[in-house]
Amino acid sequence: MISPSDDKPVRIGVVWASGAWKVVAGRRRPAEQPEGCYSLFKVIGEKLPKDSLPAVAANMKLRKLHRHGVYIVHDSMGYARYIGRGFIFGRLRKHFLKHPLELVYYSFFVVKQKKHEGEIETLLIRAAGPHLHFNTQKKRIDIRAGSVHDFERGTRYYRRVRVTEK
Numbered sequence: 251m252i253s254p255s256d257d258k259p260v261r262i263g264v265v266w267a268s269g270a271w272k273v274v275a276g277r278r279r280p281a282e283q284p285e286g287c288y289s290l291f292k293v294i295g296e297k298l299p300k301d302s303l304p305a306v307a308a309n310m311k312l313r314k315l316h317r318h319g320v321y322i323v324h325d326s327m328g329y330a331r332y333i334g335r336g337f338i339f340g341r342l343r344k345h346f347l348k349h350p351l352e353l354v355y356y357s358f359f360v361v362k363q364k365k366h367e368g369e370i371e372t373l374l375i376r377a378a379g380p381h382l383h384f385n386t387q388k389k390r391i392d393i394r395a396g397s398v399h400d401f402e403r404g405t406r407y408y409r410r411v412r413v414t415e416k
Contacts (some may be wrong), residue, residue, distance in 0.1 A: 266305035276310060290318055293360040297324060300346050300354055307339035316360050320371050323357035330378045335371045352383075363370045 262275040264371045273295075293315050295306060310317050323332040323345045331353060332345055338358045346353055360368050375382060 258374040265309045266299075266302040268299070268301055271299050271302075272299055273306060281370055288362060290362060290366075291350070291359050292362050293319075294358065296357045297328060297355045298357070300342075300356060302341055303339060303346070303356065310339075318367075319358055320374065321359070322374065323349075323353045323358040324352045324357065327371055328355065329381045330374070331381065331383050333371060333374045333378060333382060335367045 259278050259389050262277065264272055266273040268351060279303065280353045305344065317338050318336065319338055319339045320333070320335045322330045322341055323342065325331050331349075334341055338360070340355050346356075361369065361370060374376075
């Protein structure tokens, strides 16, 4: 059994600070996992202030952490307005420059197995739906289902079809 102290994250330090916010880096203590099981993410950051972007990018580069993955750009109320994947910090920088007044926070997820980035991006886009003002693909704001082709080959699926369809 894991004691509460065994699960306490290790705080590495402050990466950025300004006004009411600061961004700290840390690490969750590894857990014993059955063989074949692994965590999904290498690195995460959630709803960080956009002004912290250069400091977080530099810190990750210094620590030789991967910086490619899935990212979310949020408005001042925390709603997701754009979800994408790629080189996280370069793409985020472009979104903040293009929409400086609307976009305020960002989240990112570096996935351990890169091949799953597209599926995670698709899932997030479909879940966020109508809030995504700046996404135009994969978003569904009606009852239509998305395409099964947005997921990896070999994925089993259940799909709703009209009785008149084959």
